[in-house]
Amino acid sequence: MLLAASYYFYMGWKPVYALLIVASTLVDYAAALLISQSRGAWRRRCWLAVSLSVNLGALTVFKYYGFFRGELAALIGEVSWLPMVQVALPVGISFYTFQTMGYTIDVYRGKHPPESHLGIFGLYVAYFPQLVAGPIERWGHLGRQLRSCQRFHYPNLAKGARLILYGLFVKMAIADNVSPYVDQVFANYEALGGAQLAMGMCLYSVQIYADFYGYSLIAIGSARLMGIRLMDNFRMPYLSVSIKQFWARWHISLTTWFREYLYLPLGGNRVGAWRWMANIAVVFGLSGLWHGANWTFLVWGGMHGAMYLAEHGLAAVWKPGRWAAAPGWRLLGWAKTVAVVTLAWVFFRSPNLEHALGMLSRLVDWPSGGAQGIQPGLATCFLLLLFGAMEVAQRRSRFDRWIGAAPAWLRWLAYAALVFGIMALGGLSPHPFIYFQF
Amino acid sequence: MKILQKISVKLLYFIALLAVVNAVYGRWLWYDDVDKYADTLENLWPHQDRSQVIYFGESSNFHQAYPDTPKQRISDYLDGLLPYLQVGTVDNAGLSPSSFLHIMRHIPKQGPTQAVVVGMNLRALGPTWMYDQNSNYLHRANALIAQRPRLINRFLVALKWYGYLDSEQLALAMEQAWKQPLDCGGKCPYANTFDWNRGLANGGIVRDDGSWHMEKISMGCHYVKNYGFNIDVATNPVLADFDKMVALARVRGWSLYFHLLPVNMEEAGELVGPALCGIIRRNAQMLIDRYHMPEGHVYVVDNLELLPDSAFTDRDFPVEHYHNWAKWRCAARLAKAVMDNGMRN
Numbered sequence: 001m002l003l004a005a006s007y008y009f010y011m012g013w014k015p016v017y018a019l020l021i022v023a024s025t026l027v028d029y030a031a032a033l034l035i036s037q038s039r040g041a042w043r044r045r046c047w048l049a050v051s052l053s054v055n056l057g058a059l060t061v062f063k064y065y066g067f068f069r070g071e072l073a074a075l076i077g078e079v080s081w082l083p084m085v086q087v088a089l090p091v092g093i094s095f096y097t098f099q100t101m102g103y104t105i106d107v108y109r110g111k112h113p114p115e116s117h118l119g120i121f122g123l124y125v126a127y128f129p130q131l132v133a134g135p136i137e138r139w140g141h142l143g144r145q146l147r148s149c150q151r152f153h154y155p156n157l158a159k160g161a162r163l164i165l166y167g168l169f170v171k172m173a174i175a176d177n178v179s180p181y182v183d184q185v186f187a188n189y190e191a192l193g194g195a196q197l198a199m200g201m202c203l204y205s206v207q208i209y210a211d212f213y214g215y216s217l218i219a220i221g222s223a224r225l226m227g228i229r230l231m232d233n234f235r236m237p238y239l240s241v242s243i244k245q246f247w248a249r250w251h252i253s254l255t256t257w258f259r260e261y262l263y264l265p266l267g268g269n270r271v272g273a274w275r276w277m278a279n280i281a282v283v284f285g286l287s288g289l290w291h292g293a294n295w296t297f298l299v300w301g302g303m304h305g306a307m308y309l310a311e312h313g314l315a316a317v318w319k320p321g322r323w324a325a326a327p328g329w330r331l332l333g334w335a336k337t338v339a340v341v342t343l344a345w346v347f348f349r350s351p352n353l354e355h356a357l358g359m360l361s362r363l364v365d366w367p368s369g370g371a372q373g374i375q376p377g378l379a380t381c382f383l384l385l386l387f388g389a390m391e392v393a394q395r396r397s398r399f400d401r402w403i404g405a406a407p408a409w410l411r412w413l414a415y416a417a418l419v420f421g422i423m424a425l426g427g428l429s430p431h432p433f434i435y436f437q438f
Numbered sequence: 439m440k441i442l443q444k445i446s447v448k449l450l451y452f453i454a455l456l457a458v459v460n461a462v463y464g465r466w467l468w469y470d471d472v473d474k475y476a477d478t479l480e481n482l483w484p485h486q487d488r489s490q491v492i493y494f495g496e497s498s499n500f501h502q503a504y505p506d507t508p509k510q511r512i513s514d515y516l517d518g519l520l521p522y523l524q525v526g527t528v529d530n531a532g533l534s535p536s537s538f539l540h541i542m543r544h545i546p547k548q549g550p551t552q553a554v555v556v557g558m559n560l561r562a563l564g565p566t567w568m569y570d571q572n573s574n575y576l577h578r579a580n581a582l583i584a585q586r587p588r589l590i591n592r593f594l595v596a597l598k599w600y601g602y603l604d605s606e607q608l609a610l611a612m613e614q615a616w617k618q619p620l621d622c623g624g625k626c627p628y629a630n631t632f633d634w635n636r637g638l639a640n641g642g643i644v645r646d647d648g649s650w651h652m653e654k655i656s657m658g659c660h661y662v663k664n665y666g667f668n669i670d671v672a673t674n675p676v677l678a679d680f681d682k683m684v685a686l687a688r689v690r691g692w693s694l695y696f697h698l699l700p701v702n703m704e705e706a707g708e709l710v711g712p713a714l715c716g717i718i719r720r721n722a723q724m725l726i727d728r729y730h731m732p733e734g735h736v737y738v739v740d741n742l743e744l745l746p747d748s749a750f751t752d753r754d755f756p757v758e759h760y761h762n763w764a765k766w767r768c769a770a771r772l773a774k775a776v777m778d779n780g781m782r783n
Binding site for chain 2: 154157412416420422423424425426427
């Protein structure tokens, strides 16, 4: 029934693209069985290659082909010999292909046996709460839960409902209220001064976090209602004091995927310094490209990678002592991290490099006024303050646990504030979830 | 059983919380949202407690063209022609009958309103109007002022739960509607609106020297796209809105006047031909047959062919914008209908 519901959910967008999920499911289901039944290492590798080729092939055709064709045309001129492929990007393709590839690789590594029940494996691929924007689950975590019969358990209902409520607040009251302001700033940056641009960039940092974090909470909460625990995707990333820490807290399911299935197989840090730096560059570059076929994503990933390497380099030279844990030093680290992340988001959000560079170059035009009237309203400022306070309050535990442990009066006061934020102050020009496009 | 009880108690708490939030929102914040997203409703408030007649219209009511002065609306003329009655106006550009219906529901039950006049624009029943980009804003405004708890309205708007269609979906819906087989009463030059538009666009109007008359072609295509449709009585949502207006007027005891707006039939005939005029007349006649019910105090004031070409102000789009003298003529026909039906005091 859950499998049918998941497919029904996905087909609400473009029914024909459900065939892609079916194909991915069948290929990886069969490939995993064949890998476990094959005797020679070469055969096992062949079946793994089939699985990876099909998944990466689908990603290439739907996500990257047009970009590479365009770049090639810019480079050599005539590319009419390459067929044009103009298709809409299937929602969630980057998420479920990575999830299924992770499964096949794990079977290949002997981490777990292949799943023999096609229905359960199909549900693992298409499980609707996390199908279109993650978290990117591992079979060892989600598959086992899907196999066992989940019984109704009141705490699951309560925790799931709390997470959904907070997720809705974060998406509707924060991301959707900030987005019109951000859109205006990015669309009219040429007419704006540095102060307004800086404000717009900061608010985009808030928007993308609230948008993706909100979705993740709703997904985790929805699964929890059914007794399924999905992995956390965020852990206060904007409180990080280094880029390394940021990536341990931002889009955790993707970061860990790259670490397990790309960084470590490349040798991780058990290689020479140059090779290690190359590994880091590859991982961050590909993690940028994972988001989309555009130079802006590559630059975004590159900026994070460069900063990551710079932090390591400085730490190696300076050998931080006890002073590195001092509040003032941590504050500096936090400010540096937030500044780099915010500047990198400009590339992430911009349609092309010229746009991003244009915005950044105008940033020095400080503090000139520029176009008037582009400013977040009072209600939005109030909501941002409320959001900040709630985030800080739950810095040691997730919302469902934090609020569950709070006294009843505070709990209901928080519910009232969230319901008010969602229903009375939620953005009325809502954007689709940003990560749906990836 | 205990768990069910626990869940029920929590649900009750939650419903109580919603009621409180609804009260706070409805009392202090809803008006700001109306001002931002559904400001046409504000037009009603000054009139709802003092006007016996309320006129609902879109830009056909108020559009002003050079050299017409002073600015006069059809409803202003109507007000002047009915000296013993106060005529209030609710209008805004691009409104749909659905907007009129939603605002009409806000007229107080105990107020002085005795009659409602609704601008009946033929184009509003066609796909070009229904699937225009503007339709999303209208749907949003309607959802915000719907007859439900105000907090629920706002929540539904925030969720885009009001029939929102993105640009791609709107274009697809319009194209599908244009590709429906067209019934012109046996004289259709093309199978459907889509082909008709394309045929006209590809050199449908030529000058004496054989060159394409681009201005006329463009205008002719607009006529085809805006008036070249058949009204499906089973599925047309605008008809459903008109039906609801009739039902509402009956419940409230109002007289309901549908003002069938003038169309530039001369220009339509000249640029596109008699087939299009035939479709326009058939659609208009269908509306008259369906809604003109004097015994039920519902009237259709047929002004469709009242005005000559010179009455229309716009020359780049077939829009129902008239010069002042033409607006007066429309109002005079309306005033006569109102007075003929007994509203003299």
